[in-house]
Amino acid sequence: MLKCTNCLNEQDSGKFCGKCGTSLMETGIPQPTAYTEAAAASPAVGAQPVNTNEHVMKAKENVSKYWSYALQVLKKPSVAFDTKDSQYVNGIITMALFVIAFALSIYFLANKLYKAVVGGFGSLFSEGGIGAESLPFFSITSSLFMFAVFFILGSFISVFLVSKFMTEGFTLKELLGQFGSILIPFTALNVVAIIFGLMGSIQLTLTLTGVSLFYTIAILPSIIVYDRAMKSEKSLNKLYWATGASAASLFIAYLIVRMSVLDFMSEIESLLNMGF
Structure with a gap:
């Protein structure tokens, strides 16, 4: 489409304006065609996969960094x-x-034992009821997950509070990084316990998860607090502060066990006894 700059007349072709005779050779302004519009829009269409690939690559990079650090x-x-x-x-x-x-290691172990007790009789009962072929995955693992979260939080809170009482300067991010980093070897124990849980090995599964949990509750707080006291320029009773951190963590764990875990264990025991 050509447009005259003198009278603004528009026409499809020609060298001169059909109304005023002005030359259109130099003043004609070509309008964008469908091909031009499609070409201009094509980068926007292809932008989404590029962004998706960037997110995937960034996720892989973060996983690789964590694996290297672990x-x-x-x-x-x-x-x-x-x-x-x-x-x-x-x-x-x-x-x-x-x-x-x-949570997964304990569930797999309990489910393995349940299947061994119930055997093939599970198919004789309704799904999800008494004699079901498998223990309910979500309800049990979610409970185990929350118990472990409470134990972790109790340990972390005890470290945080004792560090505050010591008037040691630190940031929450720094404490999270140190707490989680020292926990890595015992996280590996829980990962290995998953394999033994799938195998149905009671002794190995409970030993590994028990050691990791005891370490997290009783030993980890004192290790972190003692290290912070050692690095402090102040004169601190390192042993007392470290012992106090572990004592606080154990007390919180006792409250958790007292309020929730005993009831949960009785429920698991009743489920296992259904096969007898």
């Missing part, structure tokens, strides 16, 4: 004591892996 801590656990606040994401990931692996 291996470094496993090879040399003392590295965890020098963790900075930039590692707080890795700390949170480790704590999440700890509770997930703990």
Whole structure:
């Protein structure tokens, strides 16, 4: 489409304006065609896959960084004591892996034992009822997950409070990074416990999960507090502060067990006894 700059007349072709005779050779303004519009729109259409690929690549990069850091801590656990606040994401990931692996290992073990007791009689009853072929996955794992979360939070809160009472300068990110980093070796124990849970090995599964849980509740708080007291420029009773952190964590764990875990264990025992 050509447009005259003198009288604004529009026409499809020609060298001169049909109304005023002005030359259109130099003043004609070509309008965008359908091909031009499609070509201009094509980068926008292709932008979404590019962004998706960028997210995937970034996720892979983050996983690779966490894996490298976890291996470094496993090879040399003392590295965890020098963790900075930039590692707080890795700390949170480790704590999440700890509770997930703990819940799965216990569930797989309980489900294996339940199947061994009930055997083939599960098919004679309604699905999800008495004699079901498998234990309810979500209800049991969610409960185990929450118990592990409470134990982790209790341990972390005790470290946080004692560090505050010590008037030691630190950031929450720094504490999360150090707490999670020191937890890496015992998170690995829970991951290994999943395999033994699938195999139905009661002794190995409960030993690994028990050691990791006891370490998290009773030992980890004192280790972190003692390390912080050692690095402090103030004169602190390191042993007392470290012992106090573990005592606070154990007390919180006792309250959790008293209020919830005993009832949950009785429910599991009743489910296992259904086969007799």
